[in-house]
Amino acid sequence: MEGLKRYWPLLLLAALLLGGIGWWVNRQAEKAQVEEELAQAQGIVRVLSATFANKAALKVGEVNGTLDVTSVDPGAIPALRSAQKATIPYSVGYTLDLSALGADDYRWDPASRTLVIRVPLVTAEPPNIDEAKRSVHGTSGIFVTRGASTNLARRASQLATAEAGRIAAEPKNLAKAQANAETVVADLAKAPLDAAGLGPVTVRVVTPASGVRDGERWDVSRSIEQVLAERRQAR
Structure with missing residues (x-):
């Protein structure tokens, strides 16, 4: 027993040494894992940035139909007042600008191998009114001058444009276009x-607005590089 006590300092030193080596090995393995995650995340950002660089106006949806409008030309005097009913086809496209996406718009969870891409909201393009397919259902007025006819057609186009823009801005249509945009980008x-x-x-x-709904809760104010770099420093 006395002989064993003599070796306790050496045994303690050996245990501490082995423990330190084990800690160092684990530390290096953790650092290597974070480095691999960082390299993988950076590779994803480079690949997708190149893919989306020229997608400044990606078409992601459209709403279309026909509009019944009634235009009125007051005339120079009340007796020359005229009105016209017409049906005009319209379409409004929705686009998504991906060209400005940066590293802070990507979230990569290596554990679940899930990539989250944050995209802007879709925007509605100016309405397209198909004047060539306009159909007139009736014109009223004692005397419709050439100028009045021009005014009636222009007013009908203005009314159709305004109504098409209103329809395109309806929440249900915007939501449908946004959902389609998410599918297109994925x-x-x-x-x-x-x-x-x-x-x-x-x-x-x-x-x-929607943020990350499940999985790892990334801080949306920081980029992939910043998040993983902080992990690396913490280990």
């Missing part, structure tokens, strides 16, 4: 990710 992202050899990746697309 499909666009999957092809280059597959080509880059990253393996199976789940892509989710959100807007700034």
Whole structure:
């Protein structure tokens, strides 16, 4: 027993040394994992930034139909007042600008292999009024001058444009276009990710308002590089 006590300092030193080596090995493994996650995230950002760089006006939806409008020309005097009923086809496209996406718009969770892409809201284009397919159902007035006819047609176009813009701005139509935009962006992202050899990746697309709904709660104010760099410093 006395002999064993003599070796306790050496045994304690050996235990501390082995523990330190184990801690160092684990530390290096953790750092290597974070470095790999960072490199993977940066690679994803580069691939998708190149893919979306020229997508300044990506078409993601359209609302269309026909509008019945009644235009009125007051005339120089009340007796020359005229009116016209017409049906005019219209269409309004929705676009999404992806050209300004940066590293802070991507969130990568390596554990679940989920990529979250934050995109802006869709915007409605100016309404397109198909004047060539305008159909007139009736014109009223004692005497409709050429100038009055021109005014009636112009007024009908203005009314149709305003109404088409109102329809395009309806929440249900905007929501439908936004949902379609999320599908389009996810499909666009999957092809280059597959080509880059990253393996199976789940892509989710959100807007700034919706944020990250599940999985790891990334801080949306920081980029991928910042989040992973802080992890690296903490380990």
